[in-house]
Every structure is written in C-alpha cells, then in structure tokens.
C-alpha cells in the first residue's frame with residue numbers, strides 16, 4: 001500500500017500558521033512523525049490561505065528536505081504552483097504531482113502540463129489524475145471509468161508508463177445530502193479501472209474527504225479504506241498518525257494475501 005501522509009496541508013490551522021510565520025519546526029516535526037508512522041510519500045499542500053502559493057510551496061519543500069528524505073507529493077490544482085515546488089524537489093527521492101483533472105474549461109491542456117512536468121522529474125516522477133473533466137466531478141460509475149480510460153490512453157500515447165499514474169475517482173463527504181450512494185460508486189469504479197491496462201494504473205483517494213463534517217470520522221475512514229483495499233485500491237492520502245487506520249490497512253492487506261500472516265502481523269507491518 002502506497003500511503004501518502006495528509007498532514008502537511010494548509011487546511012490545518014497549525015500548518016497554516018507555520019507557513020505564515022515560516023516556522024520550520026512544526027513542518028519538520030510533521031514530516032518526521034508521518035515518516036516514522038509509515039508514510040511512503042508526504043503530501044505538501046499550501047492551502048488556499050497562503051498569500052503567495054508559489055513561494056510557500058518552495059519553502060515547504062526546502063524545509064522538509066532539510067531533515068527528511070521521504071518522497072513528496074506536491075498537491076495543487078495549479079500547474080504554476082506545482083512547477084514552483086518542483087524546482088526545489090530532490091527528484092532522486094521520487095515525486096508525485098497531485099493532482100490534475102483530464103481537462104478544465106479554463107485550461108484544456110492542464111493534464112498535458114502535469115504529464116510533461118512529471119516526465120521532466122525523471123524516472124521516479126508520477127502523477128495523480130482525477131476522474132474529472134470540463135463538466136466537473138462525475139457522480140456515476142461509467143463516466144468515472146471512461147475519464148480514467150482517456151487518462152490512461154493519453155499517458156500511454158506520450159510514452160508515460162501506466163505504473164507512474166495514480167487514478168483518483170474523487171471521494172466526497174458522505175454527509176453531503178444525496179451523496180450517500182457515492183462511496184459504493186467509488187468501489188465499483190475502482191473495480192473497473194484496474195482492468196484498463198496491464199500493468200494497471202495505481203488507484204488512490206483522499207480518504208479524509210469522506211468523513212469531513214461527520215462525527216465518528218476515524219471509523220468511517222478506516223472501514224471504507226478496508227472496503228476499497230478489497231476492491232483493488234493500492235494507495236491513499238491518509239492520516240498515517242491514526243493508529244487504528246494503520247492497523248486496518250495492515251489487516252486488510254493481510255486478508256487480501258498481500259502480507260504474509262503471522263501472529264505478530266500488526267507489529268511486522270508497523
């Protein structure tokens with residue numbers, strides 16, 4: 001399971017303040033803690049509050065890399081912010097560009113821009129692509145799958161290895177009125193998207209979106225994550241500091257025969 005630690009995100013008050021005050025310690029501690037907890041990548045998102053997102057992401061990347069070599073997932077919907085972060089990234093470690101839709105009304109070339117930047121980032125450069133196009137986020141299974149198919153074929157045409165693509169079917173808060181059908185639709189979409197190519201693209205989701213605004217966030221997140229792993233999800237942007245969540249990942253992977261069973265499988269995984 002490729003786990004991407006979600007905590008370095010300007011959506012969190014302590015991170016937002018650290019960015020504003022250029023407080024390195026808060027960021028470096030979050031990088032270290034998430035790495036120790038098992039993050040394969042650290043998501044880096046400046047949030048919407050930062051006054052200059054390009055210099056903020058550069059500062060975050062430099063600050064993290066001073067003390068930590070865990071690969072980064074540069075998280076922005078703006079190609080210019082990704083490009084700014086990429087300038088500071090140590091690409092030897094690997095990097096994910098997170099995230100691009102297939103296209104946007106305001107930018108029909110947005111996917112190509114992310115793909116090009118990922119190619120420039122060397123053999124370990126990957127992208128997360130959202131099943132989203134100029135009509136927005138689809139609510140049904142079929143449109144998600146057909147957008148994913150276009151993403152895979154566009155990338156393949158440009159010689160970009162499908163194993164360097166993560167498809168994100170976009171999970172939204174279950175609490176939103178009329179959205180309760182969506183988690184099930186996401187599971188069905190995952191089922192189908194993994195057959196689009198061989199080798200299959202990776203599949204990821206921003207798990208915590210699911211429980212935004214809900215009580216019982218932790219159990220909602222971890223049960224859905226286990227369900228999605230059983231359908232082929234092999235990556236997620238998550239709170240790796242949530243111990244119960246990490247135990248659920250280890251157990252789901254063991255039950256799917258991806259980790260060998262032993263009486264101490266939880267300890268072995270961590």
Ligand code: THG
Pocket residue numbers: 006009011012013045075098099128168170171205206207208209212213237
């Ligand atoms: N897909 C992709 N990338 C993503 C997302 C996605 N990146 C951002 C986001 N979604 C995933 N990361 C988070 C991080 C935090 C929360 C949700 C998703 C979160 N934050 C608290 C909240 O909003 O309630 C913050 C509150 C606090 O200050 O504690 O839930 O879907 N590719």
